[in-house]
Structures are given as C-alpha cells and as structure tokens.
Amino acid sequence: xxxxxxxxxxxxxxxxxxxxxxxxxxxxxxxxxxxxxxxxxxxxxxxxxxxxxxxxxxxxxxxxxxxxxxxxxxxxxxxxxxxxxxxxxxxxxxxxxxxxxxxxxxxxxxxxxxxxxxxxxxxxxxxxxxxxxxxxxxxxxxxxxxxxxxxxxxxxxxxxxxxxxxxxxxxxxxxxxxxxxxxxxxxxxxxxxxxxxxxxxxxxxxxxxxxxxxxxxxxxxxxxxxxxxxxxxxxxxxxxxxxxxxxxxxxxxxxxxxxxxxxxxxxxxxxxxxxxxxxxxxxxxxxxxxxxxxxxxxxxxxxxxxxxxxxxxxxxxxxxxxxx
Ligand SMILES: O=C(O)[C@H](O)[C@@H](O)[C@H](O)[C@H](O)COP(=O)(O)O
Numbered sequence: 001x002x003x004x005x006x007x008x009x010x011x012x013x014x015x016x017x018x019x020x021x022x023x024x025x026x027x028x029x030x031x032x033x034x035x036x037x038x039x040x041x042x043x044x045x046x047x048x049x050x051x052x053x054x055x056x057x058x059x060x061x062x063x064x065x066x067x068x069x070x071x072x073x074x075x076x077x078x079x080x081x082x083x084x085x086x087x088x089x090x091x092x093x094x095x096x097x098x099x100x101x102x103x104x105x106x107x108x109x110x111x112x113x114x115x116x117x118x119x120x121x122x123x124x125x126x127x128x129x130x131x132x133x134x135x136x137x138x139x140x141x142x143x144x145x146x147x148x149x150x151x152x153x154x155x156x157x158x159x160x161x162x163x164x165x166x167x168x169x170x171x172x173x174x175x176x177x178x179x180x181x182x183x184x185x186x187x188x189x190x191x192x193x194x195x196x197x198x199x200x201x202x203x204x205x206x207x208x209x210x211x212x213x214x215x216x217x218x219x220x221x222x223x224x225x226x227x228x229x230x231x232x233x234x235x236x237x238x239x240x241x242x243x244x245x246x247x248x249x250x251x252x253x254x255x256x257x258x259x260x261x262x263x264x265x266x267x268x269x270x271x272x273x274x275x276x277x278x279x280x281x282x283x284x285x286x287x288x289x290x291x292x293x294x295x296x297x298x299x300x301x302x303x304x305x306x307x308x309x310x311x312x313x314x315x316x317x318x319x320x321x322x323x324x
Pocket of ligand 1: 112235
C-alpha cells in the first residue's frame with residue numbers, strides 16, 4: 001500500500017518508520033525540510049496512486065483543520081483522509097461534512113502509545129464508513145500492536161476520537177491516583193524505600209499497569225523526582241471528557257479532580273487559598289501566613305507553621321471553628 005503522511009514529529013516520524021518496516025510505501029511531508037520526503041502537500045498528493053490515502057498527524061485544532069481544508073482542494077472522489085492527531089471529535093463531524101460533497105472519505109483515528117509506539121505498536125481507535133476504513137486497513141495493520149487487541153473500528157465518524165478522548169480522561173485519573181499514593185507513602189516515615197514498594201506492585205497486584213511501570217522508570221531515573229517541578233500541562237482531552245460528561249449528565253468526579261489538580265499545579269500562590277485563609281481569619285481569627293513581598297522570600301511564615309504544629313497536636317487555632 002502507498003500512503004501519504006503529513007506531520008513527521010515525535011509521533012508521525014516514528015509512524016512512518018513503523019509502516020515502512022511493514023513494507024508500506026510512505027510519502028512523508030513536514031514543514032521541516034530535513035525530515036520531509038517532498039516539499040509540498042501538492043507534491044505528496046501527486047506522488048500517490050489512486051485511491052489516495054493521506055494520514056494527517058499534525059497538532060489538533062487549527063493546524064489539523066487547515067491541513068484537511070487544503071487537502072480537500074487536492075484530493076478527489078474515492079480518496080480518503082485520516083486524522084490521526086488528538087483532535088476533538090466535534091472537528092471530525094465538520095471535516096466529514098466538508099469532504100462528503102467532494103466524494104472524499106474521512107476517517108478519524110485516536111492513536112495511543114506515545115514514543116514507545118515504534119517498537120510496541122500504536123493502539124488505534126477509528127471511526128468512519130467501512131468502505132473508507134477498508135482503504136486504510138493495511139496502514140492500521142502495520143501500526144497496531146501485534147496480538148489480538150489494540151485496534152478497533154469504534155463506530156461512525158467521530159467515534160475514534162471520542163473513544164481516544166475517554167481513554168485520555170481515564171489516563172488522567174489513573175495517573176492522579178498513582179501520584180497521590182506516591183506522595184502519601186513518601187510523606188509518612190514508615191516505608192524504607194517508596195520506589196521499591198511501587199516496583200513490587202508491578203506484579204501480582206490489582207493495580208499493576210503500564211503507567212505504574214512508567215512511574216517506576218521515572219523514579220529510577222530521578223529518585224524522589226527531585227529534578228521535576230510539580231507542574232503539569234494538559235492538551236485538551238481531559239477538558240473535553242469533563243465537558244462531555246456534563247453534556248450527557250454523566251458524573252466524572254475522578255477525571256475532573258485529576259484535571260483540576262493540573263490547573264492548581266500551575267499556580268505559585270493560589271488566589272482561592274488566599275481567599276479561604278482571609279475568610280477563616282475573619283470569622284475565627286485563624287492565623288494567616290504573610291504573602292511574600294514581590295521578588296522576595298515569605299516573611300512571617302511562623303503563623304502558618306505554628307498553626308500546622310498546633311493542628312497536628314490537636315489543639316490549634318481550629319479550636320475556634322466550633323464557635324463560628
Ligand atoms: O495515549 C497516549 O499516547 C497519550 O494519551 C497521548 O495521547 C498523550 O500523551 C497526550 O497527548 C497527553 O495528553 P495531556 O497533555 O492531555 O496529558
């Protein structure tokens with residue numbers, strides 16, 4: 001099979017390599033000429049036999065939408081576009097509607113596996129018409145992990161990215177649970193070696209998983225995770241999962257809490273907690289900690305330290321709360 005692949009970054013570059021290893025002819029295009037096989041989208045399309053299959057692997061949102069739009073002017077009847085990025089499923093509906101009158105098929109494909117996919121294969125969740133999917137099938141077969149599982153025709157257009165979105169929501173909650181457990185084990189002075197406890201969980205336990213394996217890798221590389229700041233970005237999938245939960249009245253408290261924990265991680269000093277401290281102080285006279293002067297170290301932190309020590313001793317300033 002011949003296939004065009006647009007976007008040869010961390011994911012796309014490895015996917016090109018995996019498909020080539022499986023015997024596919026892959027024409028890759030990237031804005032970076034050092035990795036590109038051709039110098040334009042038009043040249044990529046020109047190089048493919050009909051029906052042409054073009055896999056888009058660029059950042060979700062505007063870059064993907066713009067690429068699909070440009071391809072709609074270059075491809076024709078019977079050709080197929082696959083969006084393999086982390087696009088929102090609602091974009092798939094719009095893309096399919098744009099392409100249908102032109103006779104161009106559209107398949108959305110959630111791809112999981114990250115930088116390990118080249119060797120382990122990529123888990124694939126795709127949505128679209130069976131006739132369009134059949135044209136892409138050799139690429140799916142080349143990319144998927146070996147073995148029984150790891151790829152699914154999830155449903156109509158949008159079902160692939162919707163499935164991947166829910167997968168990512170689950171990923172948020174699982175990571176959050178491991179991370180909280182790690183912090184708690186580390187905080188309490190009972191376990192001799194928290195990394196070894198985590199490592200032991202890799203076999204036989206109810207909670208063994210690949211994310212647990214990766215957590216142990218990370219702890220081996222950086223014991224105590226001392227080189228990494230407590231800051232986590234999000235690329236949208238968690239938010240969309242929470243929004244879909246709201247739209248459909250499905251409660252997603254674990255995923256939502258995990259998403260919110262990432263937002264909190266980006267603050268040096270929480271305005272919410274300033275307000276809480278201020279109100280506690282107002283109603284109960286509870287101690288507050290002085291803010292750090294701009295560009296300097298915190299002063300007067302003894303209030304908070306005393307308060308924490310007193311709370312731990314069970315006789316802190318919180319005595320006042322019963323009276324409030
Ligand atoms: O299955 C996967 O391979 C991952 O889920 C992958 O899609 C990814 O690492 C996200 O892009 C990160 O998502 P967040 O930035 O939202 O954590």
